[in-house]
Amino acid sequence: MKTPVPPKMNLLITVLILSLSFGISLLMQKVIFIDEHVTTLFVFAVFLISLVTDSYIYGVSAAVVSMLLVNYAFTYPYFLLNFTIPQNLFSAVVMIIIALLTSTLTTKVRRQEAIKAESEKERMRANLLRAISHDLRTPLTTIFGSSTALLEEGDRLTDAQKTSILQGIREDADWLVRMVENLLSITRIDSGQVQIRKTVTVLEELIDSVLVKFRARCPQQAIELELPEEMLLIPMDALLIEQVLLNLLDNAVKHAQGMTQLSLRVFRRENDALFEVSDNGCGVPAERLPHIFSGTLHQDERPADNSKRSAGIGLSVCATIVKAHGGTIRAENNPDGGTAFRFTLALEEESHEQQI
Numbered sequence: 001m002k003t004p005v006p007p008k009m010n011l012l013i014t015v016l017i018l019s020l021s022f023g024i025s026l027l028m029q030k031v032i033f034i035d036e037h038v039t040t041l042f043v044f045a046v047f048l049i050s051l052v053t054d055s056y057i058y059g060v061s062a063a064v065v066s067m068l069l070v071n072y073a074f075t076y077p078y079f080l081l082n083f084t085i086p087q088n089l090f091s092a093v094v095m096i097i098i099a100l101l102t103s104t105l106t107t108k109v110r111r112q113e114a115i116k117a118e119s120e121k122e123r124m125r126a127n128l129l130r131a132i133s134h135d136l137r138t139p140l141t142t143i144f145g146s147s148t149a150l151l152e153e154g155d156r157l158t159d160a161q162k163t164s165i166l167q168g169i170r171e172d173a174d175w176l177v178r179m180v181e182n183l184l185s186i187t188r189i190d191s192g193q194v195q196i197r198k199t200v201t202v203l204e205e206l207i208d209s210v211l212v213k214f215r216a217r218c219p220q221q222a223i224e225l226e227l228p229e230e231m232l233l234i235p236m237d238a239l240l241i242e243q244v245l246l247n248l249l250d251n252a253v254k255h256a257q258g259m260t261q262l263s264l265r266v267f268r269r270e271n272d273a274l275f276e277v278s279d280n281g282c283g284v285p286a287e288r289l290p291h292i293f294s295g296t297l298h299q300d301e302r303p304a305d306n307s308k309r310s311a312g313i314g315l316s317v318c319a320t321i322v323k324a325h326g327g328t329i330r331a332e333n334n335p336d337g338g339t340a341f342r343f344t345l346a347l348e349e350e351s352h353e354q355q356i
Contacts, residue, residue, distance in 0.1 A: 010053040014062055021045040022069055029074060038074045042066035046095045050102035059099030066095055136179070139172035174217075178250075181243070183313060196324045198235035200348050203227065203266060203273065206238055210245045210264075217246075218253050224263035232266070233348035234273050240321045241345070247314040248277040248341045256281025256338060272327075272344040280338035284331065292331050293319035318343070 025038045046066055050059030072081055146165045154162070207227065214223070245264070252262050259281035267274045284292060293315050315331075322329040322343045329343035 010055065010058050013052055014049050014058045017045050017049050018062060018065060018069070021066070022073070025069075025074060039070055042070055043095055043098060046099050047102055050099045051106055053103075056100065056103040056107075059103045060096055063095035063099045136176070139176055143169050143172050179313065196237050196240070198237060198325070200233050201236050201238045201241075203232040203234060206234075206236075206241060206245075207264070207266070209238070210242050210249075213242070214246060214249050217250070221253055221262060223249070224261060224265075226263065226265040228266060228268050230268070232268060232273050234345050235348055236325060236345055237321075241325070244318045244321050244343065245275065245277065247318050251314055251341075252277060252279040252281065252339075256283075258282050259338065261338075268347070269344070271347050273347055274342060274344050276340055276342045278334065278338060278340040280334070280336070283333040283337060284339050286333070289331055289333070293329065 021041055021044075025041055028038065028041075043066075046059060046063045049062040050056075053059065068081070072079060146169050150157070150162065150165060157165070204227065207225070211223065211225075214221075249262070249264070252259060256262075256279040259279045261280045263276070263278045265276045265278070267276070318341075319329050322345075325345055327344045327346070329341070331339060331341045333339055
């Protein structure tokens with residue numbers, strides 16, 4: 001869908017196109033000595049203005065101004081307005097009709113684009129809702145069943161069995177909490193309710209916080225860490241970027257079957273910091289990679305055992321947060337196996353370089 005152009009920008013576009021047309025017409029008349037195509041040039045200018053601006057008023061106004069310019073500067077007697085010449089009046093009527101028709105057509109096209117975009121959003125919302133409903137049902141059913149067993153059969157269960165059931169309830173509850181956090185993040189950012197407030201963050205401090213939280217969740221999983229020797233200062237919302245890194249790490253732990261190595265690396269690439277979370281697991285099917293950040297799984301991609309898959313919500317959240325920071329994110333399979341997720345963030349400008 002085309003983004004609406006601000007009124008000042010519409011006016012500036014109109015003035016620039018008319019000025020350019022007037023300048024070219026003067027060049028044609030004074031240097032090339034051609035007069036007969038001046039009106040055609042202004043007709044094209046009116047068409048172009050009607051095409052790129054957002055309201056009828058700019059095209060119609062351009063048609064009137066063009067008629068006056070042609071009448072004043074390019075019709076004998078020169079530099080005098082003469083409205084008795086039929087050709088000028090006919091040209092003005094033609095320009096206004098072209099402006100109205102073009103503006104009408106472009107308005108219809110933009111309206112259709114808006115309807116199509118809204119329909120696509122509704123389709124994505126419906127798919128997301130179905131996927132979330134599917135993924136929430138499994139842990140909720142497990143929690144309900146486990147808690148019912150404790151209440152009704154608690155006296156018959158051994159301490160080890162009770163501990164195992166309670167651990168399962170805790171894991172499912174923790175998964176639900178993270179799921180809800182991800183959903184809140186993506187819906188609030190997409191709706192514009194959350195503004196990204198960037199503060200300059202030292203890379204090492206960010207990574208230390210991420211590792212502490214990740215080790216609390218997955219104490220058995222080792223991470224290979226590689227950071228640049230220089231200190232990187234990155235403007236960001238640190239809590240949201242922590243969520244991105246934790247989502248990527250959790251995604252590898254849960255879905256990279258056969259993984260024996262998990263790495264977190266950060267590199268400097270000119271004025272950007274490049275973050276990479278890579279594993280040597282099973283990789284992602286090639287047909288899934290272009291849609292991996294869409295937030296949903298196709299029906300035939302869901303696990304047969306009805307296990308929790310988060311419907312890709314975590315990766316969708318990552319893409320939403322990174323894009324809100326002005327960065328880019330992508331995923332690709334490693335040549336020797338596994339998947340690498342990479343995203344970029346702009347670095348803080350080094351103002352001290354301007355000092356002596």
